[in-house]
Amino acid sequence: MKSSHHPSHAKHRRGLSLLELMLAITITALVGAAIAGMLNAVAVGVDTRRDNRSMMVRSSLAQARLNAYIAPARCVLDQRGPQIVLWFNDQKKSETVHASEIRWLEYDRTEGTLSVSYVSFPEHWSQLEVDQEDREFPSDSDWGRIKNSYASRGLLNELTLVDGLDDVTVTADATDPFEIRLLTYRLWFVAAPEPFETLASGAIRHHRLPQY
Known part of the structure; x- marks a missing residue:
């Protein structure tokens, strides 16, 4: 009986050529760069939305804080650019302006702040x-x-309303301070780029002038 022999076929694995290897590396690099660019765009978009x-x-x-002083005020006493003086109320019911009824809205360019100042007396003082x-x-x-x-006598308080400002301008609906009823602030906040x-x-909701 003849024995049958099945020739074995060796499996040959062909290695990558230098050209194929370089091509694979190039493709990988391009895909990596595309992914990195996409992730960066997403990150920038997220940061932009967060900043906005x-x-x-x-x-x-800023709108709410400024309006809290302007809307209830009786009138504007003076305006010099972004520096506003308000007759805020008539607490003494005299129809005249007293120190405690004045509010100074002022922009400090050096500090980049918009603040309000007002006269305040020590609590231990008598009414007299x-x-x-x-x-x-x-x-x-x-x-x-x-x-x-x-x-100068330590009787003035200051409260910051808006900070982080690069610039401020104010426009009014009249040139005569006593006729002003609408104040519009244009605010520039410090931001990049x-x-x-x-x-x-x-x-001003209810415009009232002092009576002397």
Whole structure:
């Protein structure tokens, strides 16, 4: 009986040629670069949306805080650019302006802040002492000098309304301060790559002038 022999066929694995290896490396690099670019674009988009949301929140806060002083005010006593003086209320029911009823809205370019200043008396003072210092002022007073006078005696408080500002301008609906009813703030917040611009406006609801 003849034995049958089945010849064995060796399996040969062909290695990658240098050209194929270089091509594979190139393709891998291109795919990696595309993925990196896509991830970077997504990250930039997320950061941009986050920055935009942050700026919108700051804009809304600026609008609310400024309007909280402008809307209930009785009238504007003075306006010099972004520096506004308001007759905020008639707490003494006299129809005249007293120190404690004044609000100074001022932009500090160095600090990049928009703040409000107001006269405040120590809690331990008697009513007589308060009345003596809470002086009445005519409508044509030098409001800057009055502010500095109370500040020099430690009787002025300051509250920051908006910070992180690059610039501020204010426009009014009248040139005569006593006729102003609408104030529009143009605010530029510090941001990259350039300042973020927004508007904040406030209208005096019940316009009242002091009576002397």
